[in-house]
Amino acid sequence: MDVGATTINEEMKRACVYALADLAMEEVTEEVVAAYGKNLNSARNT
Secondary structure, eight states: OOOOOSSOOHHHHHHHHHHHHHHHTSOOOHHHHHHHTSOOOOGGGO
16 A cells, blocks of 8 residues: 555554564465465464
8 A cells, every 4th residue: 555655664663563463363264275285374373
């Protein structure tokens, strides 16, 4: 998403880290498993 920012500040970095952490906690969909041919869930979830 282009928001017209010309610099990246600490708030943006923190928001990115939290967004990636949330994404990492999501369940891996069957489509992704089929595409990669293996289960990509984290070790603690398997």
